[in-house]
Amino acid sequence: MIYGGVLLARKQLQNLTEPMYYILMNLLEPMHGYAIMQNIDKQTNGRVKVGPGTLYTLISRFEKEDIVIKISSEEGKKTYRLTNKGRTILKEEFIRLNNLVKDGQRMMEGGEYEK
Amino acid sequence: MKSNYKKVFKTISITEYKNLENYLEKMAAKGFLLSEMKGYFFIFKKTKVLELDFNVSLFYHTTPFDYPDGEKEKDFRELCKDCGWTFCTSNNLYQIFYKEKDVEAIPVHTDSQEEYRIIKSTFLKTDFIAMPLVILYIIMGIMNILNFDYEDLLSNNALFNLIWPIFITIIWISMFTSPVMWFIKNKINLSNGRELTFFTDKQIKIKKIITCDLMVFYVFLFLFSLVGIPMKAIQLVFLVILIILPIIITLFCMKRFKAKKRTRKQNILFYSLAVILTMIISIQGVFLMMSPSAISSSIRFNDNAPGEIKVLQLSDFGTLAAPKRTRVYEQRSIFTPVNIEYYESLGRKTKDNEIGTVSTTYIECINGNIANYIFEGYMKKERERVTTYLTELRGYNKGIFFDEENYISDVSTEAWNIDKGYYLLENKNKIIIMKDLMIYILEGDVDFSKSEITRICNEKLENLND
Numbered sequence: 269m270i271y272g273g274v275l276l277a278r279k280q281l282q283n284l285t286e287p288m289y290y291i292l293m294n295l296l297e298p299m300h301g302y303a304i305m306q307n308i309d310k311q312t313n314g315r316v317k318v319g320p321g322t323l324y325t326l327i328s329r330f331e332k333e334d335i336v337i338k339i340s341s342e343e344g345k346k347t348y349r350l351t352n353k354g355r356t357i358l359k360e361e362f363i364r365l366n367n368l369v370k371d372g373q374r375m376m377e378g379g380e381y382e383k
Numbered sequence: 384m385k386s387n388y389k390k391v392f393k394t395i396s397i398t399e400y401k402n403l404e405n406y407l408e409k410m411a412a413k414g415f416l417l418s419e420m421k422g423y424f425f426i427f428k429k430t431k432v433l434e435l436d437f438n439v440s441l442f443y444h445t446t447p448f449d450y451p452d453g454e455k456e457k458d459f460r461e462l463c464k465d466c467g468w469t470f471c472t473s474n475n476l477y478q479i480f481y482k483e484k485d486v487e488a489i490p491v492h493t494d495s496q497e498e499y500r501i502i503k504s505t506f507l508k509t510d511f512i513a514m515p516l517v518i519l520y521i522i523m524g525i526m527n528i529l530n531f532d533y534e535d536l537l538s539n540n541a542l543f544n545l546i547w548p549i550f551i552t553i554i555w556i557s558m559f560t561s562p563v564m565w566f567i568k569n570k571i572n573l574s575n576g577r578e579l580t581f582f583t584d585k586q587i588k589i590k591k592i593i594t595c596d597l598m599v600f601y602v603f604l605f606l607f608s609l610v611g612i613p614m615k616a617i618q619l620v621f622l623v624i625l626i627i628l629p630i631i632i633t634l635f636c637m638k639r640f641k642a643k644k645r646t647r648k649q650n651i652l653f654y655s656l657a658v659i660l661t662m663i664i665s666i667q668g669v670f671l672m673m674s675p676s677a678i679s680s681s682i683r684f685n686d687n688a689p690g691e692i693k694v695l696q697l698s699d700f701g702t703l704a705a706p707k708r709t710r711v712y713e714q715r716s717i718f719t720p721v722n723i724e725y726y727e728s729l730g731r732k733t734k735d736n737e738i739g740t741v742s743t744t745y746i747e748c749i750n751g752n753i754a755n756y757i758f759e760g761y762m763k764k765e766r767e768r769v770t771t772y773l774t775e776l777r778g779y780n781k782g783i784f785f786d787e788e789n790y791i792s793d794v795s796t797e798a799w800n801i802d803k804g805y806y807l808l809e810n811k812n813k814i815i816i817m818k819d820l821m822i823y824i825l826e827g828d829v830d831f832s833k834s835e836i837t838r839i840c841n842e843k844l845e846n847l848n849d
Contacts, residue, residue: 287494301458302465305489320462321440321491325501328444328455346458 284361287318291326292350292358295336300345301327330354389415389427394591396558397506398565400439400477401581407437407471407479420474434484438468438491442478443505447637448650463491476505495579499569506562517555524548533760536753537722537746538714543608550604554597561590625668632661693844694725694743695825700839702738704729719757721747733828741827743844748820758803758817761824765807765815766791798837806832 284292290308299307301323308318318326327348330336335354340347350358395403407417412434415427440463444455459478460470467488468480482488492498527545535541561582569579582590609619636657640650697706707730713723726742733739748754769790794804794816804816814831815824823844829836 285494285496287497301462305466309489317489317493319490319493320459320466320468321438322494322497324459324462325497326494345461 283364284357286316287322288326289358289361289365290316291318291323292330292335292354292361295348295350295354296358298339298347298349300347302345387429388418389429391425391427392423393425394423396562397441397476397502397510398562399582399587400441402584402587403439403477403479404437405584407439407481408435411435411437411481417471417479419472420477420479435481436484436488437471438463438480438482440478440480440491441476441501441505442473443476443508445475446508446647447475448640448647448654450644451641466491476509496573498579499573503566506566510559510562513555517552517559520548520551520555524552532764533757536718536757537716539608539610539716540714542716542718543604547601547605550597550601554594554601557590557594557597561586621668625665628665629658629661632657694723694745695727695741695827695840695843697727697729697738697741699843700738700741700827700829700836702729704737707731717749718753719746719748721745738828741829742825744822744824746822746824748822751820754817754820754822758815758822761815761822762791762805765805794832798834800841 287308290311291304294304294307294311301320305318305320305323308316327336331338331348334351335357336348337351338346338348393403393406410417410427411430412432414430414432416430416433416435417425418428419426440459442456442459445452456473456478460480463478463480464470467486468482468491471479471481473479480491524546527548531545535545565582572578572580633654636650636654639653697704706727709728710726711723712725715722722745724742724744726740728740729737731739746754746757748757769787773787773790789809790807792806792811794801794806794814796803799816801816801818804814807813807815811830811832812828813824813826815822817823825831825840831837831840
């Protein structure tokens with residue numbers, strides 16, 4: 269199911285950057301900002317680092333475009349999670365990246381393609 | 384007692400804010416820690432020498448039309464604090480943090496693409512807002528150039544009015560060139576997978592010097608243009624108030640918006656109305672102050688003819704009665720260092736053969752080309768005036784022939800000892816003559832074509848015979 273505005277938001281964001289992708293992935297479950305940063309660092313073995321400025325800006329942007337939603341605010345820490353629209357965008361990106369990997373794998377292993 | 388605080392005036396453009404980090408680090412190393420930012424003033428507190436890393440972040444989530452949203456700032460500061468940064472201070476654009484050099488902390492911005500986007504969007508919402516004004520100045524500058532005529536050369540004030548929109552545009556260009564260059568350069572950097580780069584301190588210093596010099600020169604030109612205007616001190620003060628009124632109103636509005644919570648729409652509407660009203664008052668006020676009638680109201684009236692400049696007086700033509708009204712009007716410009724108008728009148732009905740009014744306008748130019756331009760400019764306007772007058776006259780008196788040459792006719796250059804000249808009225812009561820760098824416009828109840836009058840004028844205006 270394609271949610272209203274997904275295509276538009278997709279166009280605005282174009283392809284997700286690595287920080288965008290990892291933030292959205294982490295927000296499949298409710299999470300607060302600092303935990304997102306720590307998780308990304310662990311998940312990527314320190315390869316991708318998301319600073320507080322970048323995180324805050326991206327989450328504000330996602331919130332504005334209805335991709336994430338704030339669900340609670342406890343002890344000054346705000347918790348966010350993906351909306352349905354956000355899930356769709358993440359899923360589309362996952363499929364896109366997966367296709368890239370599959371195509372790459374086929375070519376690298378000497379696979380054939382239609383000429 | 385020596386103050387524990389140091390106040391520094393510093394301007395930073397949106398694309399230069401990263402250089403502030405180096406500056407703050409150097410100050411901390413000298414024992415001055417930033418404690419507050421008030422407008423363009425940075426207030427430092429004296430501390431022990433500190434080895435710190437600073438981070439300056441653009442944080443523009445509310446416009447000047449919004450009630451401050453402390454919640455967003457608080458969230459951002461919390462995140463930075465969790466990552467090892469200590470909050471230092473902030474203003475409406477920047478959030479400043481620091482950490483000790485040996486403490487590990489995640490950099491505040493880790494995505495150059497996103498940082499570029501923030502800088503661009505903040506630039507468009509702040510500095511770039513002034514762009515329509517620049518376009519307005521350019522249009523005004525073009526209009527002024529298209530409407531240029533000889534009268535603009537007669538006073539410094541008129542010359543300033545002619546060039547100020549162009550000058551303001553040049554200042555804006557000097558201020559906007561570096562941000563535009565920054566955006567182009569970093570767009571290329573990002574598309575080539577490189578990090579953002581910022582201007583060096585030296586480049587910023589050069590830009591500031593150029594902009595500052597232009598601004599100082601502009602203020603100097605403005606003040607220079609006021610010299611020679613016969614304006615009373617109170618009028619000058621009023622003029623300055625009128626000019627700075629829009630700035631005062633803007634500051635008042637900004638303070639008002641931060642004092643009470645209102646919607647952005649309400650604030651924009653209030654500000655727009657205030658600006659329109661202020662602009663109307665200011666522009667009308669400035670025009671009224673600078674209008675010929677306002678200036679002539681402050682012209683000094685006296686009984687003495689100017690000493691060093693030779694002018695015609697009623698007594699030169701045998702009028703024995705003392706003049707009731709005399710007027711001296713002086714203005715000058717870099718092109719016409721002497722420009723004087725003197726007028727005498729009996730202020731009553733004249734008796735037989737008595738001459739009641741006489742006036743002299745004397746313009747001394749810096750070179751022959753300027754003199755020629757002013758002379759021809761004056762004559763062009765006179766010819767247009769006569770053409771309009773004769774068109775109306777022919778409309779009322781159909782069938783009667785009116786010859787233009789009766790209204791504008793050549794003056795004998797030999798008799799007057801001049802380079803060129805014209806009688807300007809049918810009764811030859813007005814004459815314009817030019818010799819070398821001098822232009823005289825004479826007018827009165829006399830026929831300037833009569834040899835006796837020519838002789839009197841030649842004797843009186845003795846510089847014609849130099």
